[in-house]
Amino acid sequence: MSTAVRSDVVLRLSGVRAAYGFIQALHGVSLEVREGTVVALLGANGAGKTTTLRVVSGLLSPTAGAVEFRGRNTSGMSPSRLVGQGIVHAPEGRQIFGDVTVEENLRIGAYSRPWRADIKGSMEQVFGFFPVLKERRKQQAASLSGGEQQMLAIGRALMAEPRILLLDEPSLGLAPLIVQEIYRIIHSLNREKGVTILLVEQNASVALDVAHYAYVLETGRIALSGTPDELRGREDVRRSYLGY
Numbered sequence: 001m002s003t004a005v006r007s008d009v010v011l012r013l014s015g016v017r018a019a020y021g022f023i024q025a026l027h028g029v030s031l032e033v034r035e036g037t038v039v040a041l042l043g044a045n046g047a048g049k050t051t052t053l054r055v056v057s058g059l060l061s062p063t064a065g066a067v068e069f070r071g072r073n074t075s076g077m078s079p080s081r082l083v084g085q086g087i088v089h090a091p092e093g094r095q096i097f098g099d100v101t102v103e104e105n106l107r108i109g110a111y112s113r114p115w116r117a118d119i120k121g122s123m124e125q126v127f128g129f130f131p132v133l134k135e136r137r138k139q140q141a142a143s144l145s146g147g148e149q150q151m152l153a154i155g156r157a158l159m160a161e162p163r164i165l166l167l168d169e170p171s172l173g174l175a176p177l178i179v180q181e182i183y184r185i186i187h188s189l190n191r192e193k194g195v196t197i198l199l200v201e202q203n204a205s206v207a208l209d210v211a212h213y214a215y216v217l218e219t220g221r222i223a224l225s226g227t228p229d230e231l232r233g234r235e236d237v238r239r240s241y242l243g244y
Contacts, residue, residue, distance in 0.1 A: 016066070018062050025220050026055070039214065042217070048221075050169075056089075058081075086161070087163070098140065101141065111160075119159070122159050130154075154182075165198070167186070186199070
């Protein structure tokens with residue numbers, strides 16, 4: 001599923017360390033995401049994948065190292081300011097607003113955009129990728145199935161017009177057929193809309209199907225990296241992450 005990509009770096013992490021109190025979660029993580037690509041961040045539970053996304057989106061401050069977005073150090077920037085810059089995070093567990101409608105959730109996603117922005121046009125684009133959301137637009141979000149809630153979480157993130165979309169475990173808790181549909185849409189977002197994506201995923205097989213490049217995290221460190229073909233060609237990766 002690879003596509004032609006541009007070579008400029010949108011996001012760069014250099015020697016990033018992060019901690020929760022006295023517990024060190026990241027130990028010098030360095031990675032790059034180039035514009036127009038999908039980069040997968042793989043690893044087991046507790047490897048530091050979600051922590052990496054939290055650092056990028058400003059929810060957790062690094063204790064050392066640097067995060068650069070489009071060549072600018074993001075140190076000290078608030079999460080809301082980073083959203084305005086184009087870093088948009090769809091967190092693990094969806095975290096939609098269940099007591100309001102699908103349409104209201106999508107409008108909330110556009111909160112950082114200028115008041116003259118074409119919110120209606122953006123919503124129609126989201127509905128183009130997720131037709132079921134258009135059908136359910138007046139329903140309370142809590143009434144959606146798990147797969148539909150995941151689509152809404154991604155759609156809400158797209159309403160912010162991301163320059164890089166951070167997706168945390170989009171397949172979590174979903175049936176295999178729904179996972180295939182979610183990843184078909186992720187691939188379409190990259191191929192058709194040109195969305196740059198940093199993707200955290202335990203399901204390495206589906207992630208490598210859409211990624212241009214991947215990093216494997218182990219206990220807060222980058223253990224290895226490469227193209228999907230390179231990683232699939234390694235017996236240790238196949239055994240530990242792909243199950244064959």
